[in-house]
Amino acid sequence: MAEEKQEFWRWTESNWKNPDIIWKDAKFVTVGIDVGSVSSQAVIMADGKILAYGNMRTGSDSPNSARNALKFALDALGDMSEERMDYCIGTGYGRVNVPFADRSVTEIACHARGANFLYGPEVRTVLDVGGQDIKAIQCDKKGKVTNFLMNDKCAAGTGRGMEVFSDLLGIPIQEVGDRSYEFKGEEPPAVSSTCVVYAKSEATSLLRKGWTKEEVLAAYCKAMADRIYSLVERIGVKPEFAVTGGMAKNRGVMDRIMPKIGIERMKTEWDTQIAGAAGAALFGYTLCQKGKGRVKG
Amino acid sequence: MAKYPTEPLKCWPKAKELRQQFYRNFSEAKEKGGIRWMGSAWAPDAVVRGLGKDVYSVTGEPYGASCAFDKPLSAKFLSAAENFGFARDLCAYMRNYWGSILCNEYALDKGKFPKADFAWSQHICCSHAKWYQNACELEGGNVPLFCVDVGAGAYPPFEPEMYPHRIRYVADQMMDGIEWMQKVTGREYNDELFLEAVWNDMRLTSKWAEICMLNRATPAPLDEKTIYSLYVFGVLEQSNAEFADFYDELYDEVKDRAARGIAAVANEKARLMTDTQPPWGFLNIYRYMEKWGAVSVGSLYTFGLAGTWLYDEEKHDLIPRAMPDKKPATREEGCMMLADWHLSKPEYQHFYHPEYKTKMMDAIAKNWKCDGVILHYNRGCEGLTVGIAENRLGLLERGNKVMAYEGNMGDEREFDETATINRLSIFLESLGLKIED
Amino acid sequence: MISAGIDCGAKNTKTVILKDGKVIGKGSVLTGFDQEKAVEESLELAIREAGISRDDIGKIFGTGAGKDSVRMADDKVNEIKAMGKGAIFLFPNARTVADVGAEEGRAAKLDENGRPADFAINEKCAAGAGAFIEAMGRALETPLEEMGALALKSDKEIPMNAQCAIFAESEVIGLIHAKTEKQDISKAIHDSMASRIVSMIRRIGVNKDVVMIGGVAYNPGFVAAMKRELKLEKIHIPDDPEYGASLGAAVLAVDG
Amino acid sequence: MAVEKFQEWYENRHAYQTDWKKRTGSKIVGFFCTYTPEEIYYAFDILPVRILGSHEIQDVTEPHLFAMFCPFCRDVLAQGLKGRYDYLDGITIAQSCIHLRQAYTSWEIHKNPGWSHYLPMPNHVQSPRAVPFLVGEYEILIKRLEDLTGRKITDSDLNKGIEIMNKVRRVMKDIYEFRKQDNPPITGLESMYMTCSQFFTDAREWLPVAEEVKKELETRKLERDPGKRLLIVGSENDDIEFIRMVETLGERESVGATIVVEEHCTTTRYFWDEVEEGLDDPLTAIADRYVSRTPCPSKDWPQRTRLQRILKFAKDFNADGAIVIQQKFCDPHETDIPFIRKFLEENDVPTYFLEFDVTTAVGPFAIRVEAFLETLDQEDDLF
Ligand SMILES: Nc1ncnc2c1ncn2[C@@H]1O[C@H](COP(=O)(O)OP(=O)(O)O)[C@@H](O)[C@H]1O
Ligand SMILES: Nc1ncnc2c1ncn2[C@@H]1O[C@H](COP(=O)(O)OP(=O)(O)O)[C@@H](O)[C@H]1O
Ligand code: SF4
Ligand code: SF4
Ligand code: SF4
Numbered sequence A: 001m002a003e004e005k006q007e008f009w010r011w012t013e014s015n016w017k018n019p020d021i022i023w024k025d026a027k028f029v030t031v032g033i034d035v036g037s038v039s040s041q042a043v044i045m046a047d048g049k050i051l052a053y054g055n056m057r058t059g060s061d062s063p064n065s066a067r068n069a070l071k072f073a074l075d076a077l078g079d080m081s082e083e084r085m086d087y088c089i090g091t092g093y094g095r096v097n098v099p100f101a102d103r104s105v106t107e108i109a110c111h112a113r114g115a116n117f118l119y120g121p122e123v124r125t126v127l128d129v130g131g132q133d134i135k136a137i138q139c140d141k142k143g144k145v146t147n148f149l150m151n152d153k154c155a156a157g158t159g160r161g162m163e164v165f166s167d168l169l170g171i172p173i174q175e176v177g178d179r180s181y182e183f184k185g186e187e188p189p190a191v192s193s194t195c196v197v198y199a200k201s202e203a204t205s206l207l208r209k210g211w212t213k214e215e216v217l218a219a220y221c222k223a224m225a226d227r228i229y230s231l232v233e234r235i236g237v238k239p240e241f242a243v244t245g246g247m248a249k250n251r252g253v254m255d256r257i258m259p260k261i262g263i264e265r266m267k268t269e270w271d272t273q274i275a276g277a278a279g280a281a282l283f284g285y286t287l288c289q290k291g292k293g294r295v296k297g
Numbered sequence B: 001m002a003k004y005p006t007e008p009l010k011c012w013p014k015a016k017e018l019r020q021q022f023y024r025n026f027s028e029a030k031e032k033g034g035i036r037w038m039g040s041a042w043a044p045d046a047v048v049r050g051l052g053k054d055v056y057s058v059t060g061e062p063y064g065a066s067c068a069f070d071k072p073l074s075a076k077f078l079s080a081a082e083n084f085g086f087a088r089d090l091c092a093y094m095r096n097y098w099g100s101i102l103c104n105e106y107a108l109d110k111g112k113f114p115k116a117d118f119a120w121s122q123h124i125c126c127s128h129a130k131w132y133q134n135a136c137e138l139e140g141g142n143v144p145l146f147c148v149d150v151g152a153g154a155y156p157p158f159e160p161e162m163y164p165h166r167i168r169y170v171a172d173q174m175m176d177g178i179e180w181m182q183k184v185t186g187r188e189y190n191d192e193l194f195l196e197a198v199w200n201d202m203r204l205t206s207k208w209a210e211i212c213m214l215n216r217a218t219p220a221p222l223d224e225k226t227i228y229s230l231y232v233f234g235v236l237e238q239s240n241a242e243f244a245d246f247y248d249e250l251y252d253e254v255k256d257r258a259a260r261g262i263a264a265v266a267n268e269k270a271r272l273m274t275d276t277q278p279p280w281g282f283l284n285i286y287r288y289m290e291k292w293g294a295v296s297v298g299s300l301y302t303f304g305l306a307g308t309w310l311y312d313e314e315k316h317d318l319i320p321r322a323m324p325d326k327k328p329a330t331r332e333e334g335c336m337m338l339a340d341w342h343l344s345k346p347e348y349q350h351f352y353h354p355e356y357k358t359k360m361m362d363a364i365a366k367n368w369k370c371d372g373v374i375l376h377y378n379r380g381c382e383g384l385t386v387g388i389a390e391n392r393l394g395l396l397e398r399g400n401k402v403m404a405y406e407g408n409m410g411d412e413r414e415f416d417e418t419a420t421i422n423r424l425s426i427f428l429e430s431l432g433l434k435i436e437d
Numbered sequence C: 001m002i003s004a005g006i007d008c009g010a011k012n013t014k015t016v017i018l019k020d021g022k023v024i025g026k027g028s029v030l031t032g033f034d035q036e037k038a039v040e041e042s043l044e045l046a047i048r049e050a051g052i053s054r055d056d057i058g059k060i061f062g063t064g065a066g067k068d069s070v071r072m073a074d075d076k077v078n079e080i081k082a083m084g085k086g087a088i089f090l091f092p093n094a095r096t097v098a099d100v101g102a103e104e105g106r107a108a109k110l111d112e113n114g115r116p117a118d119f120a121i122n123e124k125c126a127a128g129a130g131a132f133i134e135a136m137g138r139a140l141e142t143p144l145e146e147m148g149a150l151a152l153k154s155d156k157e158i159p160m161n162a163q164c165a166i167f168a169e170s171e172v173i174g175l176i177h178a179k180t181e182k183q184d185i186s187k188a189i190h191d192s193m194a195s196r197i198v199s200m201i202r203r204i205g206v207n208k209d210v211v212m213i214g215g216v217a218y219n220p221g222f223v224a225a226m227k228r229e230l231k232l233e234k235i236h237i238p239d240d241p242e243y244g245a246s247l248g249a250a251v252l253a254v255d256g
Numbered sequence D: 001m002a003v004e005k006f007q008e009w010y011e012n013r014h015a016y017q018t019d020w021k022k023r024t025g026s027k028i029v030g031f032f033c034t035y036t037p038e039e040i041y042y043a044f045d046i047l048p049v050r051i052l053g054s055h056e057i058q059d060v061t062e063p064h065l066f067a068m069f070c071p072f073c074r075d076v077l078a079q080g081l082k083g084r085y086d087y088l089d090g091i092t093i094a095q096s097c098i099h100l101r102q103a104y105t106s107w108e109i110h111k112n113p114g115w116s117h118y119l120p121m122p123n124h125v126q127s128p129r130a131v132p133f134l135v136g137e138y139e140i141l142i143k144r145l146e147d148l149t150g151r152k153i154t155d156s157d158l159n160k161g162i163e164i165m166n167k168v169r170r171v172m173k174d175i176y177e178f179r180k181q182d183n184p185p186i187t188g189l190e191s192m193y194m195t196c197s198q199f200f201t202d203a204r205e206w207l208p209v210a211e212e213v214k215k216e217l218e219t220r221k222l223e224r225d226p227g228k229r230l231l232i233v234g235s236e237n238d239d240i241e242f243i244r245m246v247e248t249l250g251e252r253e254s255v256g257a258t259i260v261v262e263e264h265c266t267t268t269r270y271f272w273d274e275v276e277e278g279l280d281d282p283l284t285a286i287a288d289r290y291v292s293r294t295p296c297p298s299k300d301w302p303q304r305t306r307l308q309r310i311l312k313f314a315k316d317f318n319a320d321g322a323i324v325i326q327q328k329f330c331d332p333h334e335t336d337i338p339f340i341r342k343f344l345e346e347n348d349v350p351t352y353f354l355e356f357d358v359t360t361a362v363g364p365f366a367i368r369v370e371a372f373l374e375t376l377d378q379e380d381d382l383f
Helices: A062-077 A107-119 A159-169 A173-179 A199-208 A213-235 A251-261 A272-289 B012-028 B060-069 B071-084 B092-103 B128-138 B164-185 B191-214 B224-236 B241-260 B284-291 B300-306 B331-343 B354-367 B388-397 B417-430 C035-050 C079-090 C130-140 C144-152 C165-177 C182-204 C220-230 C241-255 D003-011 D013-024 D038-043 D071-081 D098-111 D130-149 D155-178 D188-200 D203-219 D240-252 D282-292 D306-316 D337-346 D363-376
Strands: A014-017 A029-035 A039-046 A049-057 A087-091 A125-129 A134-139 A145-150 A241-244 B035-039 B055-059 B118-123 B145-149 B270-275 B294-299 B309-312 B317-320 B372-378 B402-407 C002-008 C012-019 C022-030 C059-063 C096-100 C105-110 C116-121 C210-213 D028-031 D047-050 D090-094 D116-119 D228-233 D257-263 D321-327 D351-356
Touching (some): A029 A107, A039 A062, A039 A272, A087 A107, A087 A272, A107 A134, A107 A145, A107 A241, A107 A272, A107 D363, A159 A199, A159 A213, A173 A213, A173 A251, A199 A213, A241 A272, B012 B055, B012 B224, B012 B241, B035 B128, B055 B060, B055 B224, B060 B071, B060 B092, B060 B224, B071 B092, B092 B128, B118 B128, B118 B164, B128 B145, B145 B164, B164 B331, B164 D130, B191 B224, B191 B241, B191 B300, B224 B241, B224 B284, B224 B300, B270 B300, B270 B354, B284 B294, B284 B417, B294 B300, B300 B354, B317 B354, B354 B388, B372 B417, B388 B402, B388 D098, B402 B417, B417 C079, B417 C116, C002 C035, C002 C079, C002 C241, C012 C035, C012 C241, C022 C035, C022 C241, C059 C241, C079 C096, C079 C105, C096 C182, C105 C182, C116 C182, C130 C144, C130 C165, C130 C182, C144 C182, C144 C220, C165 C182, C165 D363, C210 C241, D003 D013, D003 D188, D003 D203, D013 D047, D038 D047, D038 D130, D038 D155, D038 D282, D047 D188, D071 D098, D090 D098, D116 D130, D130 D282, D155 D188, D188 D240, D188 D257, D228 D306, D240 D257, D240 D363, D257 D306, D306 D337, D321 D337, D321 D363
Parallel strands (some): A029 A087, B035 B055, B035 B118, B270 B372, D028 D047, D028 D090, D090 D116, D321 D351
Antiparallel strands (some): A014 A049, A029 A039, A125 A134, A134 A145, B309 B317, C105 C116
16 A cells, blocks of 8 residues: 655745846846755845845755755856856855855844845844744844844754644645634644654644644644744844744744734745845845955956 | 541631732732731741731742642743743742733732832742842832841751851841841831741741641541642741631641541542642642542641651651740840741751751651652752752662652643653552542 | 453554463554554454454453553553563563653663563653654665664764754754764764663663663664663563563453 | 963863872862862862863763753763762862752762762851851861861961962963953963863962963964954853854854953852951951852842942953853853843843853854854944
8 A cells, every 4th residue: 555655845946037137237246045954045146136046955965955056046047157156155054064155144144134135124023934943033224133032952843843744744835824724613722742753643642632634733833833932022023023934934833923923024025935045145245345255366 | 439538628718718818918018008028938937027017928939839820820920031031940930920020910819919118038949039139120129138048057967966156147147137127117126026926937837747747647637739728828927826826726627637537538548748849730630649549648848848847867757846945035036046946947958968858758758658759850949859859769769659750830831741640640550559430 | 361462652553462471463553643543453463463363362451652542452551561561571580671662762660570660751852762763864864774783883972962853953964064974973863862761761770681672672773872871781672672562461461 | 382281181180180199198079169168178288179070961860860950060960970080088069059069969979979068158148147157167167177187277277278279369360361452362262271270180280380371471472363252151161162162163154252251150250359368367268258259149149249240341351242151950040141131231241142051062052152243243344
């Protein structure tokens, strides 16, 4: 009875090209590479505008992940060679392993700067929920970090946990958000353990009690929302509030956090996963403008 | 089939009324023109009594426990304390208390949190003085604080003698405290009231120990879940005359129960003892044990926090400490007597060495005829859990059956009910018991 | 008399059929979501191997995290009791037994009748169980079955700190980046988990005759790490360690 | 370089101590807390050595310490249980926090140290009653030490002890002066080796080396960019790896830092205050010093006197920012931390708060520290 094992946690990778920009006229082409624990992005900018990006899963080898992400973005663009880059900044968990980067900046600074770009300068509080980390960041109007908090030694409540869970229930990760609202009656109470490792036993026992998959999902999303919120609560929310990282796409968790915060989160057309890489590319652009770019030889 | 006859406690309604009155007094103190103070359950409250008959306290630990019973409220308090920046592993009572101030909400009648005129406490666990130091600061920084350090060494027989300079140290701080109280309240100190209070303190704590002695009977006339509602008087205010009188009454009733063979739990088959505060929001675990015929008959915690005992090395027994021959006559004598009395508190001894506590616990296990010991590794209280892992080893070595579970007296997030029930079942089964449905 | 013990674990459900003190049938299936189905299937497998019919079985005892799903059981026993009995049945000298399964690690001190005198169960988030190594295998891109053998090739000591399985994953990836040999990483993973289990065993006291059961005992890398941590020459491990608790349940069904 | 000697001592504490015993034929007593009056031990010609952890992962303390006791006290107890200190002639603790007390009592129960003494160091150090009480305790201690050594001491022995410890304190403070320079000729790491090595060695042998280091520093120049100047506030901390990580960030990343001063019980809280010399009653002088030194938070009440001292350090050493370290489960410090952070922020010292565990890898802390340093950059190239 060998079934084809489907991997429900595999969120879709994507790349994109901005059709409106002719990069050949650009003064500076800068690149930001964000190698996260789960995903890697490359954002290519022409004079501070996004030209193209690539967003894919991180492999077990981050130098390659960086290269692949860049290649993915260049593929979207089609006609640019790596040599055209004026400056490249690495960020994220694997930032020191980006072989072609000129410099690295922490993902905390990059996400704040990126959020400032994706959402606009009104952003003061940024929540980044990625694969392993939850970060609550406060920043000024320039996107400079003024304060931040990170989760401690437990991965509960992070994107990776959601991946494991979606796989377990056999619900594709993109559908998790909507499915978590498809149940009748009252919202079930949060599960008690958001531990990634123990999620399975908890889910099993709930399903056995007669819960539907959707209810289990709702209970899990709620628990994750509680966990994430506790970090946000500790730093305090100053408006405007924006969310970056992959979890921003999961309304099952996000829509359960927002009522607690009490204000709306900002909206963007951009892919929230590219915030870090976009911030990095922007820093590169600023450096180039100040004449502190790469010394070409 | 029930093995033993059982009856409700006659003085139960009175206990309830006394407790409620106590909490009400604190919130209404101002309307009566009285004085309000805050401090620990272990604070020498007799000293404050010299300020007059209208001084009322909120006692931090029982207050923290009261919060814990209301889980949503407690969750709110705890998160307020965390948001202020306090670590989650700090004393759970303390965090509930600070949370109440931060939210300005009194858990006992849902009104505003009554601001105290001053704080008066003692210090032995790392948190006691810091608790009220921070509480004063959170109240706006204008509540004065005085703490008496009682970390002056263990009491005999755990030390060869009670060195005079140790009693002096504690008594002198009380003397200073009296001066300080007069200054911060502007009131004249009444030594007579004080001396009376010292006597009441000794009377109450010694009587409580006598009451606990009665629980040596089989079947036990009191179970620990009931004890929790009764020992609290010795925790709320030890020098309270009304409370001391109540214990006299209680003593008579329990004595009568023991004589007539009235059980607290009808199907008592095995006797247990526990340690440290229970997870207050989950006292139903005691009910669960009863289903197995297992009755917890007490603990060093309930016996020793409200009672004064001396450990007898030779008999390997805990003996209620006898009242002094005569009442103190002067302020200084009162302070010396009170200091000496307090320093002998069983619950102070383990701060110096776990071995002392192991001895006292083993004495309870043997003399109260316990079949097993359940230790609560209480994440909410470092003070009472200090050395607990060594107590476990020491009790095992002395032939006791011991079980430990992790939990928290005041932070429900750290208590796993299912896992604990599972563990309890394994343990009770290993004692040869079987659950009755 | 013929008896059966069924251990419905977090990952696997195992059945042992016992006839006059001899194991005549065994069956193990993945527990999955439907525990009752798993129980039925594992019992079926064991019955088939034993070559008996269901009616031949006099008594069935259930145990394990999902013991309530063993509907046909005459009685249920807790995991500690079952593992103790199983261990003493296999090794009459055993006084300390550890059972490491997919999601739970347990240890017990036994009296001469195999009754637990003291026990410990890992706390909710120790990540000190089989699932930890499985998760690490994924990060190392190595099948679980090869993890142990790989570890045996190494004699390096690399401390691994992360207690969280997920963070350990990134620690592993960090080590890969630092060009650490796979075998050394694997050893570090096993060492760190063994250290966690040994901590738990020490809580109840270590005797020289330590028995280990549970699926993780199949893993030679883990066993070697346990010996190192416990400073023991030998740890007793039965041929089919994962059946330890179900065997105990089957024995208890006879003994009562 | 003399400064390297400190590291050598730090790393080879056991070799040094066993050798010292062989050489001198005298006794060594291990102490668990810096409230131990080392002067009195020196008066008896006993070598007091502080017991610190080894930062290794261990599995021996689990039966003795329940999970919520601090990793530092676990690490310390592990040293004893693993037999690393079997050469000691006794152990002692001065009453400070109850966590460390557990390590001490478990050690006492399971290792049979021969001689042990619990000193009830008063907690109410702001009370005038503390000094007379402590003198009473010192008298008991002296009797116990007479039992251990079989000899009696005089005031002049005590004065000798005072002199030794005061010299140590003075030279450390002198060396700390160098850290005020724009590019300090001594790193935080070296400085940590200095203070800790003193715990492990005979002060009389340590002192000449320290004096030499003092001279060296007058001309020493370090070929490194000091980066941001940091003050570290925390509980026990001899986490060499952490300090190394912070001070080498600049080699890997675009921001770097130097630790210029700390408020730790391994550093300034331990040595900053001296015993007044030349008083009639040396015991009272010693008691006075321990009662009035920078307190550990569990003794810092009713006034919170630490705040001003910490701020003064920040100003005197011109710190750009402070990292407030919370040792996991360290209750005494945890009760102060929110107020310290608030106070420093109000006084324009940016702070970052770090929950710490001496036995975990420093890796995950790197990103936090680095991001904090980024926020300190005033004229940031990136904006
Ligand atoms: N389309 C999507 N829908 C829902 N969740 C998603 C989607 N894409 C990614 N995620 C979630 O985001 C997580 C990855 O977040 P990301 O910020 O990219 O991580 P990091 O940068 O830390 O590697 C995944 O683990 C997954 O839970
Ligand atoms: N051949 C093997 N090699 C290594 N590990 C194994 C092997 N077989 C099983 N395991 C480990 O054993 C665990 C399952 O053990 P088991 O005792 O059946 O668990 P449970 O009772 O919790 O279901 C798995 O998580 C796996 O790590
Ligand atoms: S930790 Fe325990 S002993 Fe200490 S103040 Fe809190 S309740 Fe009291
Ligand atoms: S609870 Fe789970 S996710 Fe959290 S630290 Fe433990 S293993 Fe990791
Ligand atoms: S002061 Fe803090 S770090 Fe130091 S031993 Fe005590 S609890 Fe541990």
